[in-house]
Amino acid sequence: MSTVRFVQGNEACALGALAAGLDFFAGYPITPSSEIAERLSGELPPRGHTFIQMEDEIASLCAVIGASLTGKKAMTATSGPGFSLMQEALGYAVMTEIPLVIVNVMRGGPSTGLPTQVSQGDVNQARWGIHGDHAIITLTAGSHQALFDNTVRAFNLAETFRTPVILLYDELIAHMREGLHVPEEDQMDLVERLHTSVPRDVDYRPYLPREDGRLPMSDFGGVHRYNVTGLYHDMWGFPSTKPEVVRGLLSHIVEKIESREEELSFVNEYHTEDAETLLISYGSAARTARQTVRDAREKGVRMGLLELETLWPFPGRRVSEALRKVGEAVVVEMNLGQVFEQVRRVAPKPERVFLANRIDGQLIAPSDIRRVLRIIEGKGVWA
Amino acid sequence: MKPQEYIRKRFFPHLWCAGCGHGTVLNALLRSVDELEISKEDIVMVSGIGCSARMAGYADFHTMHTLHGRALAFATGVKMSRPELQLLVPMGDGDALAIGGNHFLHAARRNIDMTAIILNNRIYGMTGGQFSPLSGAGISATTAPWTSIDPAFDAMKLAQAAGASFAARTTTFHVHELQKYFTRAIQHKGFSVVEVFSQCPTYFGRKNKAGEAPEMLQTFKDSTAKLGSKQLEENPQLIPRGIFVEQEKREYGEAYAQLCEQAREQRSPKRRYGKEAPRC
Amino acid sequence: MLNIVFTGVGGQGVITAGIILAEAAVLEEGRHATQSQSYGAEARGGLTRTDVIISDREVLYPKIAQAHVLGALHQRGYTAHANIIRPGGMFIYDEETVKASAKTDARRIPIPLLIHGKGANMALLGAVCALTSAVKCQSIQEVIQRRYGAESSNLNAFQDGWDAVVNRGYTPHPAAYSGHEGDGVPPTPSINPSISGTAL
Numbered sequence: 075m076s077t078v079r080f081v082q083g084n085e086a087c088a089l090g091a092l093a094a095g096l097d098f099f100a101g102y103p104i105t106p107s108s109e110i111a112e113r114l115s116g117e118l119p120p121r122g123h124t125f126i127q128m129e130d131e132i133a134s135l136c137a138v139i140g141a142s143l144t145g146k147k148a149m150t151a152t153s154g155p156g157f158s159l160m161q162e163a164l165g166y167a168v169m170t171e172i173p174l175v176i177v178n179v180m181r182g183g184p185s186t187g188l189p190t191q192v193s194q195g196d197v198n199q200a201r202w203g204i205h206g207d208h209a210i211i212t213l214t215a216g217s218h219q220a221l222f223d224n225t226v227r228a229f230n231l232a233e234t235f236r237t238p239v240i241l242l243y244d245e246l247i248a249h250m251r252e253g254l255h256v257p258e259e260d261q262m263d264l265v266e267r268l269h270t271s272v273p274r275d276v277d278y279r280p281y282l283p284r285e286d287g288r289l290p291m292s293d294f295g296g297v298h299r300y301n302v303t304g305l306y307h308d309m310w311g312f313p314s315t316k317p318e319v320v321r322g323l324l325s326h327i328v329e330k331i332e333s334r335e336e337e338l339s340f341v342n343e344y345h346t347e348d349a350e351t352l353l354i355s356y357g358s359a360a361r362t363a364r365q366t367v368r369d370a371r372e373k374g375v376r377m378g379l380l381e382l383e384t385l386w387p388f389p390g391r392r393v394s395e396a397l398r399k400v401g402e403a404v405v406v407e408m409n410l411g412q413v414f415e416q417v418r419r420v421a422p423k424p425e426r427v428f429l430a431n432r433i434d435g436q437l438i439a440p441s442d443i444r445r446v447l448r449i450i451e452g453k454g455v456w457a
Numbered sequence: 458m459k460p461q462e463y464i465r466k467r468f469f470p471h472l473w474c475a476g477c478g479h480g481t482v483l484n485a486l487l488r489s490v491d492e493l494e495i496s497k498e499d500i501v502m503v504s505g506i507g508c509s510a511r512m513a514g515y516a517d518f519h520t521m522h523t524l525h526g527r528a529l530a531f532a533t534g535v536k537m538s539r540p541e542l543q544l545l546v547p548m549g550d551g552d553a554l555a556i557g558g559n560h561f562l563h564a565a566r567r568n569i570d571m572t573a574i575i576l577n578n579r580i581y582g583m584t585g586g587q588f589s590p591l592s593g594a595g596i597s598a599t600t601a602p603w604t605s606i607d608p609a610f611d612a613m614k615l616a617q618a619a620g621a622s623f624a625a626r627t628t629t630f631h632v633h634e635l636q637k638y639f640t641r642a643i644q645h646k647g648f649s650v651v652e653v654f655s656q657c658p659t660y661f662g663r664k665n666k667a668g669e670a671p672e673m674l675q676t677f678k679d680s681t682a683k684l685g686s687k688q689l690e691e692n693p694q695l696i697p698r699g700i701f702v703e704q705e706k707r708e709y710g711e712a713y714a715q716l717c718e719q720a721r722e723q724r725s726p727k728r729r730y731g732k733e734a735p736r737c
Numbered sequence: 738m739l740n741i742v743f744t745g746v747g748g749q750g751v752i753t754a755g756i757i758l759a760e761a762a763v764l765e766e767g768r769h770a771t772q773s774q775s776y777g778a779e780a781r782g783g784l785t786r787t788d789v790i791i792s793d794r795e796v797l798y799p800k801i802a803q804a805h806v807l808g809a810l811h812q813r814g815y816t817a818h819a820n821i822i823r824p825g826g827m828f829i830y831d832e833e834t835v836k837a838s839a840k841t842d843a844r845r846i847p848i849p850l851l852i853h854g855k856g857a858n859m860a861l862l863g864a865v866c867a868l869t870s871a872v873k874c875q876s877i878q879e880v881i882q883r884r885y886g887a888e889s890s891n892l893n894a895f896q897d898g899w900d901a902v903v904n905r906g907y908t909p910h911p912a913a914y915s916g917h918e919g920d921g922v923p924p925t926p927s928i929n930p931s932i933s934g935t936a937l
Contacts, residue, residue: 080760080770098538119720124537124713129563133530136523140503140534143521144542148534166524190776250773250799251756253763294501294519295539301465301514303522312468313514313522365798437800 076255083247084109086218086254087151087177090225092117093256095264097146098124100137102156105189106245107179110151131156135163135176142172143302145267145293147229151177154187154196157203164238165204166304168327171281171289173232173267175225177241179248180357182435191435192246194357197412200240201386207324209331211338212240212386216360218254221247224340224383230265231338235330236289242385244408246358246437267291272298279309281323287330332387339389342381343396345371349378351447352396354417355406356382359438363406366440385413390420402426404446408438460487463497465517472511474582476662476670478629478655482576483512485632486545489639500543503532505557507549507583509576509655518545526557529564532571540710543643544571550591551581554610558590565619568647569709572639573621575612575650578657586660597664613701616650622706623649627698628677629656638700647708654681738792739871742804742821743861744814748781750858751810755787757880758862758872762791765876771799784813791871806869807843808861809835810850829864831857848901856894863898868909874899 081089088110091099099118101111111127118125124141128134134150141148152160157178167174180196182188200212211231215221221243228239270290272278278298283289292298305313306320314320331338345367346352355363360381370377380396382389397403397417403426405414411429418424430446432438445455464487473479490500500518504510506525513520519542523531532544553561553575564573580598581587588598593609616624623645625638635653642649656662656673667673682689684699741758743751752774759772774787788801803823809815809830815837822828822843830837832847846868853860859881866874878892885891 078764080756080763098534100534116720119713119717120724122717122721126533126537126713128530128533129559132527133533133560133563136527136530137534137537139523140521140531140536141538142534144535144538146538148538162524163527246773246799250771251759252771252796252799253769294521294535295498295542297498299497299517299519301520301522303514304524305522310467361797361799368797437798439800439802440798441802 076257076261079254079256080251081218081254082109082249082251083215083218083221083243084179084249085113086221087225087241087243088113088117089254089256090222091149091175091229093222093259093262094226094229095147095266096123096149096229098138098141098148099150100124100126100128100134100141100148101150101152102128102131102134104131104153104156106181106248107151107153107156107177109248110177110179131159132163135160135167138174139163139167139170139172142174143294145269145291145296147173147233147267149175149177149229151179153179153181153189154183154199155185157196157199161203161205165206165208167238168204168208168210169304170302171236171327172238173236174238175228175232175241176238177225177243180242180244188435190245192244192358192408192437193433193435194244194359194408195410195412195433196242197385197407197409200242207328209328210240210386211235211237211331211384212242213340213383214242214356214385215247215383216355216357216381218247218252220383222254222256226262226264227340230263233265233267234288235334236291237331240386242357244357250358267293269293270298274298280311281307282309283326283330335387335389336391338384338387339392340383341389341392342379342383344379344381345376346378346380346396346399348376349399350376350401351378352400352403353377353379353406353443354382354393354396354403354413355379356385356413357407359406359408362438362440363443366443369440382413388416388420390416393417394420394422397421397423397427402428402450404428404430404443404450406430406438406443408432458491460484460491463487463490463517464515468514471515473508474657474659476656476658477508478578478653478657478670479509479512479576481629481632482547482574482635482653482655483515485636486547486574486639487516489636489643492636492640493643495543495643499541500545501532501535501539502545502547503528503535504547505549505552507552507581508578508657509547509549510552512547526552526555527560528552529557529560529571529573533564533567533569536569536571536710537713540570540714545574545643546571547574547576549581549589550575550577550579550612551589554612554615555590561615562619565616565621565648565650567709568620568622568706570646570648572642572645572649572651574639575652576655577612577652578655578661579609580657580661580664582657582660586664596661598660599664612650612652613697617702620648620706621650622647622702622704623700624652624702625650625700626652626654626696628654628674628681630674630677631698634698641700641703645703646711647706738790738794738796739806739869740801740804740823741789741791741806741808741865741869741871742786742801742818743789743808743810743858744784744786744818745810745858746813747776747779747783747785749785749810750855751785751808751814751861752776752787754808754858754862755789757877757884758865759789759791761872761876761880765879766872768792769794769796771796773799784817786814786818806865808865810857810861812836827868829861829868846902846907848898848905850898853894853897856891856897859891859894860898860901863895863900864902866895867899867902868907870909
């Protein structure tokens with residue numbers, strides 16, 4: 075059994091977080107993400123969980139990190155300007171390996187940009203916004219069902235890999251309403267905090283990975299007192315500048331994610347079996363792309379869609395494999411080609427990868443994609 | 458227990474300079490914790506960045522060495538998740554009131570139960586002696602070679618105006634007073650602030666010809682007077698020490714717990730958001 | 738597939754009307770529907786538009802380029818979006834305050850809407866319900882009741898909108914407007930909502 079609801083994307087995200095076991099939310103109002111905070115401010119207090127509106131986005135993410143260290147499932151939600159403010163604390167969470175979820179509902183940027191309009195301009199910021207080498211997991215969604223599922227998945231991955239996970243989706247998904255099937259609690263697979271089995275008074279090393287790479291945690295307030303720092307640190311969490319400690323920690327932080335690209339590649343394929351032309355898209359742009367494929371198939375045109383639900387680590391192997399089977403590919407997105415560049419990087423024939431995009435705050439339309447396809451086919455477009 | 462039983466020997470030697478006042482502050486704080494018989498496991502120390510922030514590593518509690526200025530925001534997340542834990546938040550003057558000024562104001566406004574300790578040496582020590590918002594005009598610093606024109610904050614006025622329900626000031630010269638204020642602050646339910654004048658002979662002292670540690674401590678003694686004392690009344694140019702505010706006021710975590718209770722009672726269990734799915 | 742656009746200015750409830758319509762399709766009738774909107778920074782007074790697509794298949798691209806039905810509660814909304822009506826489409830608007838251009842190739846259905854004050858959006862829904870078989874009246878009534886309660890004046894406004902269309906002899910458009918794929922047959926007029934009763 076499941077319950078059908080008719081909700082905004084932001085509500086789907088909030089419901090997903092609750093289903094994942096959210097204990098703690100801290101945030102600051104910002105369009106177009108505020109409905110997440112609004113919904114959770116009603117849902118968390120009666121459950122005895124924490125909702126707190128902080129003084130800014132910086133404080134919001136800091137509070138989330140503090141909460142996570144006590145063993146709570148914690149998240150924040152924001153949009154471009156707030157996500158920019160969060161970068162320092164995000165770097166801290168990466169360095170100190172804190173499980174948490176950051177939702178960034180993309181709006182037009184840079185700066186204040188287009189607060190109420192659609193854009194996908196933060197893809198690279200999610201990957202490269204913080205200083206220093208690192209790796210990060212970023213998921214996205216093009217429907218409310220996928221958004222709900224990927225919110226749950228974001229929490230699961232955060233706990234599995236002891237890392238912050240970014241959930242990146244756009245204003246259209248955030249504010250649009252459509253149906254959502256919410257599964258019963260017992261139908262969901264949830265990953266809970268992995269706690270250390272080291273007993274009291276035995277040396278607990280918070281940054282010593284197990285053989286499977288996971289790092290068991292001990293909650294603040296529990297029997298193990300340890301140090302957490304954004305400095306390079308040894309397995310006890312004590313600052314260290316020893317070259318081997320520095321190299322070891324950085325490679326651990328990067329490899330725990332980058333080496334699992336395939337496991338983390340969440341990709342949907344539509345009509346790719348015999349496609350001659352492949353569209354590659356994500357988020358609300360993938361809805362337009364899928365519409366274009368549906369229309370094309372009705373006319374007998376062999377077109378397919380590869381919809382990415384993982385943006386980082388970039389699912390390069392999956393994309394590369396799909397490209398091998400087609401003549402040309404068109405990346406459909408609402409920015410100046412942030413995923414397009416990644417696709418070209420992994421493409422066997424980069425010159426056969428094209429970009430259909432919009433950067434004017436409007437949802438890309440099927441006609442926009444068809445125009446690019448006409449140019450590729452040498453048919454030209456009518457002015 | 459002895460104070461040294463509250464420190465992590467693994468972390469020593471510490472990085473503070475000879476003559477630095479921060480060790481005195483840590484000493485008084487640990488004696489206060491011991492006096493109150495709080496278990497180490499019940500204390501979370503959250504610090505930001507700077508010389509003072511290293512205190513978190515040295516103390517054998519649950520410790521977080523976080524970001525410059527943000528310690529109170531991290532501490533808020535911990536406290537709201539585990540209200541039974543005791544939060545100690547040591548901060549430098551720049552850490553607390555320049556980059557962290559906004560967090561300081563809002564933590565005070567909420568009156569969330571934690572103890573903020575401002576180790577005020579009127580200088581950025583770790584980065585090499587730049588002036589801070591507590592330096593005040595006329596101070597020499599590495600970014601004020603012609604002396605600073607910036608007026609200083611009064612941390613006590615700021616704390617009170619923002620809503621802190623306990624605020625006290627003393628110096629590293631007045632060590633017994635310091636321990637007493639820490640004890641009172643930790644016992645206090647609500648946001649408590651203890652500002653401690655702490656000497657930085659390396660930068661503040663050298664740049665301002667204030668002498669070495671003994672001379673600086675002497676200055677703390679000579680330039681301050683107890684609130685309500687005849688000495689202060691007769692010498693209003695002296696800097697007041699003492700407890701500036703100590704009042705009962707609704708604490709944020711308790712208010713939140715009440716809100717949860719109220720929300721639970723008011724929420725109708727039959728509220729519907731959707732319909733049973735016809736399939737699946 | 739049925740494409741419906743409602744337009745007006747902020748505060749008139751056109752977005753709410755869109756939500757109720759789409760919610761009725763999804764929750765009450767198990768169909769697919771999306772509701773999206775565009776608006777400015779103003780909470781009140783700015784131009785608003787909501788797009789509702791109802792279909793038997795999953796709705797993908799949620800924006801409407803050609804509307805079967807345009808409902809307007811304000812002249813500004815009409816002026817901004819008149820060109821979105823597809824040829825032969827339907828234009829429902831307030832008879833007092835909105836002047837439809839003769840150039841618009843659409844059936845014009847002027848009825849009293851704004852006399853219902855805050856219920857104007859509900860009257861618009863009633864009219865849409867009477868003129869299309871997109872969603873059953875009972876389904877919309879169910880949603881209105883769930884939102885506002887069984888005693889809500891919104892139910893009366895909805896009924897009045899329905900009555901206005903029927904009493905003036907406007908009939909459902911021959912070109913279906915059910916939103917069912919390949920459905921070209923004229924729909925049976927909706928059951929009078931007052932007959933369906935309120936014992937839902």
